Amino acid sequence: MTRKSSLLKSEKKNTFTFQDVWDVVMLIPRGRVTTYGFIAKYLGSSRSSQMVGIAMNASHSKNIPAHRVVNKVGLLSGAHHFGTPTAMQELLEAEGIVIVENQIQDFEKVVWHPLQELV
DNA sequence: CTCTTGACTGAGG
C-alpha cells in the first residue's frame, strides 16, 4: 500500500523507552563503541540523542555495557557517572580501545554503526 | 496535571 498519507499524519510516534536503548547497547560488539546519536537514529528519533544519555544514567545495576557509548567525537562524556573517573576508560582499554585524555583514538576505526551493521 | 533534569546534537556565527 502507499503509505504517503500515513507518513504525513503521525501513524506512529517515533518515541522509544529506556528498554529500547538498552536492547541496542547490549548488541554493541566487544571492542567497539557507538554514539548516543547513532542509537537515537537507529530507534527512529535521531534528534533525541539526549534521551539515550538519560537511559544510560538509568542503566545502573543492569547488565548494560554503557561504557561502549560515547559522544559523537569519541569523548567519554559519561565517564563521570561510573564509580571512579577512570572506570569507563579502564573498561574500554580492557577491550583494546586506546584512550588519551578521555578521548578515543582512531575513533572511526572502532565506532559501530547499528544502521549499517545491524541491517 | 506541571515542572525540572539532563551520559546529546546540528546549525549558525
Add this chain to the structure above:
DNA sequence: GCCTCAGCCAAGA
C-alpha cells in the same frame, strides 16, 4: 576550532 541556541522527550518529583 570555539560558543550559543534550540530541538528533543522519558522519567520522577
